[in-house]
Amino acid sequence: MYDIAVVGGGPAGLSAAVQARARNKSVLLVSGDVRDNPLYRTERVDNYLGFYNRSGRELLEAFRSHADAMGVQLREGRVLNILPVGDTFYLSIGSEVEQARAVVLATGVARGRKFPGEAEYLGRGVSYCATCDGMLYRNREVVVVGRAADAPHEANYLRELGCKVTYVSAQPPEGLRPDIPFVKGNRVEIQGGRNVEAVRVDRATIPCEGVFILRSSMAPDDLMTGLELENGYIRTGRDGATAIPGVFAAGDCTGVPLQVSKAVGEGQVAGHRAAEYCDAQQREEKTEDKERM
Template sequence: MEYDIAIVGGGPAGLTTGIYAARSKLTAIIFDSGASQIAEALTIENYPGFKHVSGEELLAKMRKQAELAGVKIADELIIDILKDTDYTLLSTSGKNYTAKSIILAMGATHNAGIKGEVDFIGRGVSYCAICDGIFFRDRVVAVIGGGNTAIEEAIFLAQHAKKVYLICKNLNADPALQDKAIENPKIEISLDKRVVEITGDKMVGGITMMDYKNRERMNLSLDGVFITTSIPVNQLAKKLGLETGNGGYLITDHQQKTNIKGIFSAGDITGGLKQVVVACSEGAIAAMAAYDYIKG
């Protein structure tokens, strides 16, 4: 069977695309390899309609809604997409699928590979200041990174936290943003440093840093660590020849169209504000744009 829409990625973006596609009477299939970032969120408090919800629960509800709407969900990893008149998707299951249009919603990965990082996710290690900053009121935290996102997060966190360390090799954010961080009395910038370990008991208690110049190690007591690394899962997109911008994020227009006709993209893989509500919104827009494309 040929589907109208094949969606690669079953996180909030892909599932919302599926719901909108099915409600527009399009045949849709979602492929998912089961690594949605939302599942790592212990509590989500900024998704409208839910005061507190765990990421896992919200994801399960979205998935159920997509299935009830009539979307087929295949727990399979897509390894290649071939373009002819339509598209053929190759899965690790050995099966091939064809579709008239494609939505790429493969998300991003945040893991910085620091020793102890994974052990403390949700217990002091966070990847999102906007989501979790409020839990660190009057606490001491560190932001790892020296780019725009890191500095924006440090400035945001300084509104809640008692002290914010910004730890990086060097600052490479916009100069105006750097000045804001330098001028903020709550932010202390620590250059030429690499975080080698996150330590603690039940919760984060501190970090061990190494100096790039003299390789000396030093410990810092902390209540929270914010990691700003974010790498888009763009390998399939690159193979297809899709345009990427800063940091490898896919470039789309206001209808989530990529530079290749019939291919749309939504969610964290397109960069911008990486939040569930944004991923859902882009997924809805992508579904409607794909509808217009299919119906000509």
């Protein structure tokens, strides 16, 4: 079990992870493909103190190198769900589960609303994880809705499993197997009866039994229940604490301004407070152990 799990590999998450490691906590940082991070695609950053006229990619690579040197366990993947059980948080990462004493959410802004039919058919044909559910659709028609840089890779994986895959996205994908049909479109609607039966993309209808929606980030309230939101952002105190004890948040997911300097500062505070929370939990455990003796 890790002391702290950080969800998100942007400036806020990396700052929180570095701060927690400075306090000698074990840290797992889970992040999607670095190419999905808005900072990575920013050509020039002029307003981050001490780093004038740097590309976002340069900054992000420097942040990641710092975290790696501090001993942060960096892991690429998608956190699909976080479940608190007692004093432990269980994080579903693809088809695997990790445990942590505290969590820092640094998920950035979840861009894009749910597609029509997405919520209604979740678990009845709609999935967010190819490695988790792919085998259920072997030899069956599925649609991959690509909204993340690694989505073509996931589509290729489903094809290798034996799924009959159609790939849907607004732009032609890079790295998609040539035997996977590509449908270009923006408007997506999931249709069916009891279960998924088709996906409508603009004016085309694609019959299928499964839909894999692969986004770069999930909305905070989809990750865990009990978070308080305000205008779509996570409500926190100045210490980064959320409405759930042991869960802290930092960066763009807490609201404007969406700036690197704000994200780094909030990450530092959230990482510090998460480490203090772990210390308090460990003190309580020692006290309870003594009382039992």
